[in-house]
Amino acid sequence: MNENAIARNASGTSGHFARPRRLAMFLHSPLIRNGYALIASAGLTSVLGLLYWILAARLYSPEQVGVAAALISTMMTLGNIAQLNLENVLNRFLPVAGKGARKVVLLAYFGAATASFCLSLVTVYSVGWFIDEASFLRAEPLAAGAFVLASVAWTLFALQDSVLAGLRQSTFVPIENTIFAVSKLVLLIIFSGSSVLGSGIYAAWVLPLPFLLAFANWFIFRRFLPRHTLVSRPDAELDRKTIAAYFGWDYIGTMASMTAIGVAPLLVFHVSGSAALARYYLAWQIAYSLYLIGRSMGVSLLTEVGFEQHKIRSLMAEALIYTMVPLASAVILLVAGAPYLMQLFGDSYGHDATLLLQIGALACLPWGWVTLSLAVARAQGRTILVAVAELITCAIVLGGGSILLKRYGVVGMSVAWLIAHSTVAIGIIAYVIMQRGVGILFEAALHVGSALAQVKDGFDAAIRPNPKGNLPAELLSLIEKAGGCDLTTWCIVAEPRRESDIRTIFLAESGASSPAAAAPALVVKVAKSTEAKEGLKHYVDQVKRLSCDKRLSEVGFELPSLLAVDFSSSESISVERVLPATDGRAALALTPSANVGLANAMDAIAQVHRFTAASTVLDQRWLDRWIEHPAAIIRKTAGVTLLEGQRKAAIDALIREQTHFWQGRKLSVGLGHGDYCPANILFGPAVDVSAVIDWEAANYEMPPGIDAMHLLMTQRAMRANEELGHVVRELLSKPALQNYEVAALGEIERQCVTAYGSLKEPAIIQALCGFAWLQHVAANLRKSRRFRTGRLWLAVNVEHVLRTYLQRANPEASSV
Numbered sequence: 109m110n111e112n113a114i115a116r117n118a119s120g121t122s123g124h125f126a127r128p129r130r131l132a133m134f135l136h137s138p139l140i141r142n143g144y145a146l147i148a149s150a151g152l153t154s155v156l157g158l159l160y161w162i163l164a165a166r167l168y169s170p171e172q173v174g175v176a177a178a179l180i181s182t183m184m185t186l187g188n189i190a191q192l193n194l195e196n197v198l199n200r201f202l203p204v205a206g207k208g209a210r211k212v213v214l215l216a217y218f219g220a221a222t223a224s225f226c227l228s229l230v231t232v233y234s235v236g237w238f239i240d241e242a243s244f245l246r247a248e249p250l251a252a253g254a255f256v257l258a259s260v261a262w263t264l265f266a267l268q269d270s271v272l273a274g275l276r277q278s279t280f281v282p283i284e285n286t287i288f289a290v291s292k293l294v295l296l297i298i299f300s301g302s303s304v305l306g307s308g309i310y311a312a313w314v315l316p317l318p319f320l321l322a323f324a325n326w327f328i329f330r331r332f333l334p335r336h337t338l339v340s341r342p343d344a345e346l347d348r349k350t351i352a353a354y355f356g357w358d359y360i361g362t363m364a365s366m367t368a369i370g371v372a373p374l375l376v377f378h379v380s381g382s383a384a385l386a387r388y389y390l391a392w393q394i395a396y397s398l399y400l401i402g403r404s405m406g407v408s409l410l411t412e413v414g415f416e417q418h419k420i421r422s423l424m425a426e427a428l429i430y431t432m433v434p435l436a437s438a439v440i441l442l443v444a445g446a447p448y449l450m451q452l453f454g455d456s457y458g459h460d461a462t463l464l465l466q467i468g469a470l471a472c473l474p475w476g477w478v479t480l481s482l483a484v485a486r487a488q489g490r491t492i493l494v495a496v497a498e499l500i501t502c503a504i505v506l507g508g509g510s511i512l513l514k515r516y517g518v519v520g521m522s523v524a525w526l527i528a529h530s531t532v533a534i535g536i537i538a539y540v541i542m543q544r545g546v547g548i549l550f551e552a553a554l555h556v557g558s559a560l561a562q563v564k565d566g567f568d569a570a571i572r573p574n575p576k577g578n579l580p581a582e583l584l585s586l587i588e589k590a591g592g593c594d595l596t597t598w599c600i601v602a603e604p605r606r607e608s609d610i611r612t613i614f615l616a617e618s619g620a621s622s623p624a625a626a627a628p629a630l631v632v633k634v635a636k637s638t639e640a641k642e643g644l645k646h647y648v649d650q651v652k653r654l655s656c657d658k659r660l661s662e663v664g665f666e667l668p669s670l671l672a673v674d675f676s677s678s679e680s681i682s683v684e685r686v687l688p689a690t691d692g693r694a695a696l697a698l699t700p701s702a703n704v705g706l707a708n709a710m711d712a713i714a715q716v717h718r719f720t721a722a723s724t725v726l727d728q729r730w731l732d733r734w735i736e737h738p739a740a741i742i743r744k745t746a747g748v749t750l751l752e753g754q755r756k757a758a759i760d761a762l763i764r765e766q767t768h769f770w771q772g773r774k775l776s777v778g779l780g781h782g783d784y785c786p787a788n789i790l791f792g793p794a795v796d797v798s799a800v801i802d803w804e805a806a807n808y809e810m811p812p813g814i815d816a817m818h819l820l821m822t823q824r825a826m827r828a829n830e831e832l833g834h835v836v837r838e839l840l841s842k843p844a845l846q847n848y849e850v851a852a853l854g855e856i857e858r859q860c861v862t863a864y865g866s867l868k869e870p871a872i873i874q875a876l877c878g879f880a881w882l883q884h885v886a887a888n889l890r891k892s893r894r895f896r897t898g899r900l901w902l903a904v905n906v907e908h909v910l911r912t913y914l915q916r917a918n919p920e921a922s923s924v
Contacts, residue, residue, distance in 0.1 A: 139426055142408040143408030143409070145278040145280075149404070150401065154400070185370025191267050195269075200410055202271070225259075228256040261318055265321055268321070273408065277332045287320060287323075291320075357495045360499070361494040361497065362498070365498045367506075372506065384460075391464035395472060418828050425559035426559050432477070460517065478529060497532050551908075557903070557904070558831050586681045609635065609891070610633050610634070613632045614632075634680070647802075647803075647804040650803045651803060652670070654668075654803060660779075670684050689791055690790065710852050715855075724776075749907045765874075773864065775863040782806050782887065786826055813860040813863070814876060817876040821836060836905075843874045
């Protein structure tokens with residue numbers, strides 16, 4: 109075939125060439141982008157805050173620092189209480205508020221401002237009864253009025269960060285907080301040694317707040333809210349009862365947390381005096397910056413679950429990795445560097461402050477885990493667990509802290525924090541085990557392992573050399589030999605990461621466009637190893653067989669079209685045209701038209717089966733081909749998490765279940781795709797199926813419903829961003845289809861009813877799911893050594909599923 113012929117056959121725009129990487133760089137994930145934006149904000153604020161308190165300690169006496177710390181701590185505590193838990197409500201419900209988002213924000217601001225005003229008034233007239241050093245607030249009207257207004261401003265300033273997070277605009281938070289921190293430093297120097305508003309340190313802290321409120325909320329109401337309204341789901345409705353129930357328990361938990369944080373320094377102040385409070389407060393401020401790592405990612409996690417509830421497990425795993433790795437690193441550095449860091453504050457902050465900081469840093473490790481766990485509990489609406497955890501923390505900190513403070517001095521309060529967070533972390537783990545069994549720890553480890561693998565894939569993809577550019581001479585020679593054509597004007601535009609031993613390359617004519625802008629028109633597959641050659645030859649044979657099957661001319665969508673093939677060299681090669689369409693992963697994601705696309709995909713594969721169906725009885729030959737042989741391939745793989753005896757028992761149980769279901773059935777078998785997943789389905793502008801690609805696993809003896817089940821499983825895995833093994837295990841354990849899945853089945857449901865019964869029946873779902881999974885993993889193990897030696901892939905996608913069959917065959921077996 110000459111070059112012009114290839115160009116004519118390759119005309120059209122790309123559909124399936126642009127297969128996205130398994131994981132884009134982490135900044136492309138809203139969870140990580142917004143979480144790290146909040147962490148960056150906390151980091152910048154903490155560094156500049158550290159400088160603030162270093163300067164304060166140098167410019168002011170320890171007594172002045174202590175008084176300022178008491179004022180700021182009281183104001184922040186009031187602000188946290190006055191937020192009425194609205195920060196968590198905004199993070200949870202603002203993502204789904206739709207057109208009501210502006211009203212939600214305004215109501216939150218009004219409620220928080222009103223509560224702050226009332227609480228600060230009460231505080232002004234009562235705090236002097238408990239703390240003599242703060243009695244000037246009641247005696248000086250100007251200081252009292254400033255304190256009330258500052259408390260209201262601080263409340264709104266803190267709450268607007270939750271508004272930004274709920275709108276997925278957390279990248280704005282570091283900007284406003286950096287401006288705030290720099291402004292405080294400038295004013296601190298200007299007010300050096302003064303007692304403006306009762307304390308120059310306090311005045312420098314609060315005076316920038318009104319200006320920053322105006323700055324941030326101009327962006328919120330003029331830019332971010334209108335944009336959020338456009339992208340929100342139009343059918344999103346806020347359930348007032350749900351919000352009220354969420355608000356109640358979570359508010360109790362938040363109140364307990366804020367009480368512990370706010371009252372602890374006041375206890376130190378009362379028992380040990382202002383100088384001791386200065387040491388505690390400075391050490392606390394530094395350690396608290398580490399806590400904000402977990403808190404920031406928890407806020408982002410809660411927001412993202414609001415947008416994508418179906419991804420809660422993968423989001424939790426990602427959040428855990430991206431929280432605990434930097435948190436553990438920071439804790440190690442802080443514990444090691446605490447003696448040197450505290451020297452920056454001067455001679456008055458010696459051994460006690462260093463030990464306070466080291467213990468406080470260690471407490472942040474269990475605190476980070478607790479924060480993420482409570483974010484998940486909030487996302488699932490289990491706010492009573494949040495309340496219990498926070499109440500226990502408060503009781504241990506204030507109760508135990510009071511005892512330890514009197515016995516061991518100011519260090520005792522830091523020890524109380526470490527005990528409280530460790531106790532709650534252990535309690536959460538114990539509670540989860542009681543609810544879900546000890547096997548949940550193993551499952552969680554697999555989720556984290558999968559997330560770590562995705563992180564590695566993302567970085568590998570980022571550092572992999574860019575394949576775009578002119579064709580290498582050796583590749584050009586292979587293509588010319590296969591097709592007898594001249595492609596010297598063509599270039600490489602993409603080379604996806606390989607999951608098999610076959611190299612796939614997309615080409616386009618350079619023309620006047622740059623290689624990066626050129627539309628791909630040809631896909632070239634190159635095989636070098638023996639297994640890869642056999643796989644490519646099998647693929648080519650399948651494509652040729654499909655092209656000769658006249659019955660498929662009526663299916664209404666395109667099939668792969670080979671342009672050139674050569675198996676005579678050391679490297680085998682095939683060339684086919686890129687089919688013009690939209691990648692099925694984009695069409696079947698969570699979009700308004702996704703359900704229509706799913707129904708069209710089901711109808712397309714139902715047509716294939718209908719046009720090629722032939723009645724047969726499933727005899728032993730068929731069972732050997734579809735059950736015994738794939739199971740034998742799995743037997744040959746090395747064990748990872750199961751003992752050899754367990755693997756054998758699980759595979760035997762799988763064979764028994766499948767044989768019992770299929771043996772002797774008389775039904776219509778037909779052509780099945782074998783890997784009918786979103787990546788292999790291409791859609792047109794009207795979300796109709798325009799092409800189906802990659803028919804390597806196709807077979808003419810496929811029972812009805814198998815391709816449909818494979819599509820449902822892979823779509824669930826894609827939407828949840830999980831490995832297929834997690835989805836299969838859940839479907840085997842809880843065999844039920846979702847309403848939108850049942851609605852999309854159409855003719856597939858009728859074919860299954862005729863063959864063996866409705867796909868609403870749990871036993872049928874389990875049988876088809878197990879059958880589709882068995883074919884999938886066996887095909888992967890056959891085609892590439894990457895799968896046979898990939899311990900994590902085997903643990904998640906093979907043995908995690910086998911464990912289900914083992915437990916069903918032997919309920920006495922350990923759930924681990």
